[in-house]
């Protein structure tokens with residue numbers, strides 16, 4: 001049984017889906033007290049999965065207390081409450097649910113813009129206070145006004161489409177979107193400065209990144225058109241709130257609608273929280289029944305797929321692999337991991353590696369295959385738990401450079417993976433592998449010697465001078481020690497040869513030493529390929 005903790009008032013759909021597998025036990029914990037990372041650290045140890053929204057901060061220290069954690073599911077989009085680097089190093093997959101709350105957040109943005117334009121929250125408060133302030137609470141029309149969208153991603157696009165329906169002129173700034181893509185949405189892409197200077201309303205839809213934190217500050221506020229109105233349903237840190245307060249006080253900014261805060265919940269005594277021209281919602285962008293069911297369902301299905309079948313979908317720290325792709329990739333993942341494990345156990349050190357993917361395998365998603373290969377290779381050099389997620393990060397930590405090439409054609413085999421260790425004098429420094437009949441992994445070359453070896457279990461790898469006597473000698477030594485030989489695979493080139501011997505029980509060092517005693521034997525290593 002796997003154990004998953006669900007937090008942050010997620011839709012009950014998530015629990016239902018996880019429990020319906022019959023293999024996942026669920027604990028729902030919406031307790032405010034346990035959202036303190038120090039308190040949560042005391043509880044998380046036994047869990048394999050953690051499902052959160054924005055309320056739980058998944059810190060490095062918390063992850064240190066989570067030895068069993070394999071997957072974190074974010075039922076939403078922004079993963080800035082999760083220490084991604086620390087999760088990746090620990091080999092934990094972090095998944096989100098893109099698209100699940102996009103429409104809802106876009107609609108909330110439009111609601112905020114309308115409420116801001118017509119002072120609806122202020123008018124409600126005024127009436128509740130027994131006043132009738134028609135003159136004071138007059139608003140602005142939005143028809144014909146220019147809406148500037150910062151970040152033309154999923155939500156930005158929903159907002160653009162709705163705003164055009166409201167007869168606004170829509171412009172956008174997004175350095176990662178092409179003019180053609182924007183033109184298809186009838187949106188004019190402009191430079192940031194132009195957006196600031198010409199928009200009547202500016203709405204923010206960027207993720208929280210180093211480059212987007214404080215994107216709206218005293219300098220950029222000063223570049224805005226006088227009377228501009230701002231809407232922020234992205235992340236609180238994108239606006240420097242003190243600078244915004246100053247711009248509101250001076251009258252340069254006519255109003256702001258804010259859903260997200262640098263610290264949530266915000267301190268109600270902050271000057272901006274009391275400003276009459278600012279309206280607020282408590283991070284409600286994604287909070288509709290529909291969106292919450294969508295994201296809860298997505299995240300529960302994705303977490304189930306990973307925990308039970310190893311399928312990775314919508315991971316933010318690993319390439320996604322669908323169920324169908326996984327079926328085609330699985331034999332290559334196995335092969336690559338065994339190739340890596342073989343080389344890792346044959347050599348004493350690894351510097352840089354080159355991995356060539358040739359033929360059919362090159363048409364698949366090769367990044368996960370590289371991770372599998374690195375997992376096998378580095379497993380021999382580290383005591384840290386290593387898996388597909390953290391393999392590349394651990395390689396980078398060790399300063400190992402990885403060069404990957406793909407070529408669609410391969411003369412002799414339909415698929416071939418070649419691993420070469422660079423910058424080493426050790427031999428062998430190369431291994432090639434392929435898949436037979438779409439499932440069976442084979443090593444077909446070690447060093448410069450071609451052979452045909454089934455990589456499994458304990459194997460003795462012998463490099464020798466190609467002279468008579470080796471097979472008999474190895475057979476006699478192993479026989480004397482009651483070690484059964486499963487397969488004996490040979491290959492040679494010119495005067496040297498390689499033997500791969502699958503043995504049913506591992507040999508101890510004294511047995512290997514006896515094999516080494518024949519002078520024509522150059523090296524003897526035992527590897528374990530699982």
Ligand SMILES: NC(=O)C1=CN([C@@H]2O[C@H](COP(=O)(O)OP(=O)(O)OC[C@H]3O[C@@H](n4cnc5c(N)ncnc54)[C@H](O)[C@@H]3O)[C@@H](O)[C@H]2O)C=CC1
Pocket residue numbers: 076077078099101102105150151152153154155156173174175176177205206207208209211212233234235259260283284285286287
């Ligand atoms: N208020 C709420 O409840 C919710 C807030 N969000 C926030 O909204 C953000 C956006 O969500 P999506 O549209 O789904 O993400 P997305 O990834 O589809 O779009 C983000 C866009 O921002 C652009 N971008 C990145 N850096 C930029 C920069 N420096 N300047 C301009 N554009 C830049 C990207 O190119 C991308 O097109 C999320 O990251 C999340 O933080 C998301 C859902 C609900």
Ligand SMILES: O=C(O)C(=O)COP(=O)(O)O
Pocket residue numbers: 053054055075076077078079101283284285286287
């Ligand atoms: O999906 C996102 O990025 C959101 O900000 C939504 O946050 P929530 O799940 O409502 O706490």
